[in-house]
Amino acid sequence: MFNLANTSLVTHIKGDIEFRNVSFAYPTRPEIAIFQNLNLRVSAGKSLAVVGPSGSGKSTVIGLIMRFYDPSNGHLCIDGQDIKTVNLRSLRKKLALVQQEPALFSTTIHENMKYGNENASEAEIIEAAKAANAHDFISRMEEGYKTHVGDKGVQLSGGQKQRVAIARAVLKDPSVLLLDEATSALDMSSEKLVQEALDKLMKGRTTVLVAHRLSTIRKADTIVVLHKGKVVEKGSHRELVSKSDGFYKKLTSLQEVV
Template identity: 50%
Template sequence: QAAGAAERLTEILAEKPAIQAPLHPKLLPATARGAISFDDVSFSYPAGPDRAAVHGLSFQVKSGETVAIVGPSGAGKSTVFSLLLRFYDPEIGKIMIDGVNVREADPVAIRERIAIVPQDVTIFAASARDNIGFGRPDASQAEIEAAAKDALADEFILKLEKGYDSEVGERGVTLSGGQRQRVAIARAILRDAPILLLDEATSALDAESETLVQTALERLMQGRTTIVIAHRLATVLKADRILVMDGGCIVEEGTHQSLVANSGIYARLAKLQFETGANAFRGAAE
């Protein structure tokens, strides 16, 4: 079994990634602004080539702007993130970061400019310190602890048996859902990238954890270009713009108030999706 696993590992390491750096990659501007644009982008996953995950997708996100994406399951929201990170290339159209077509840039350089807080946080069987440090491997202990403080993770970490050196277990079994999310936020703060991709967790948190996570996210989003797949009413209320996706394209765009007034798909989705409830939703629109 060990020999078979080693052989498989060798095969995986020998495989060329589907997306490779161009022979002469274009350099991203030295001063990162975090401006993003999708221009008539269409893409189908290799496993389903006959079904477009996104089609004719066009939008811009200005430097420092927060844009929320909402839509039903399968609308193409996560595909936006995958394309922006250059896990795949679009079949049609182009994606630009700071004026450079991502297809012409080194994928590593693209990803260095992006921090991600995923819906399902990956926590390793390592110390709290190491788990935050994965955001930037060359970070000092002081920088790791400063990021934890900004993410409101410092308080619970210091209560662990060995503080920052405490092992948190496989998948962070010793931590609550809110604590795992704050570790992920600390990781993103430490990365200090100009672009933030945030896929909000759909799992319900208790009221105190919800408040702490929301406060930590607001700190993280300050001064960064942020695209968020939104599941919380508080997030869409604070977004500069909301893109409503359905069937792989944008069907509505605007602010929370303007979209509620339209009584379209966003208004229907929000009543079902946002955990705060329809009454708070309606009240915020007034």
């Protein structure tokens, strides 16, 4: 799918991300446009929350940044350079994705974490687990960090899996953090621990997050509301809730806390 010839290696990313007139349709459904001339921007080190109803293209934003797909038209740039012109493997080394269902391998917690940085020392692994609010529950397990997680992490709870995935992202030390509904499948107590870990991880990094839960998005520097593949509102949480008949106000009114 991707032309890897004549691509440059990524050695450093500041993390300025921009969608310039991006149009996109999934290859399996080319007649259905997800985006038409989408323009989005998040400055290096800032956070952008993408919200909207189902089917509005929220997760597609993250999929395009990860280059699971390429735009059919327009440009997706990081630090001013179209990501199609950079080496895909080297680009992804600078990105960390935490999804609703984290991808854990059928091996130990230790090995799953080390996947973020194969050269990490034992001390760094423990520090990463502490940063992810994972060290305490790992230490209580009979085999500690050598505990096997089972197929797709089946031996761990949802909150535990997410914290292992976050610890892996901490070790990776990415320039850009992508969060796709990272807390939506968790109960309240697990969500609090995971959100605390994510807040620490987000500091100083460019973050693009897709979420339904208000607790996850309200602190983002900028929130954009997508509707039918277009940006219909943009601003901070405070700015957007002040628009009495706005899209964001309607979305948040469905939740108890505003």
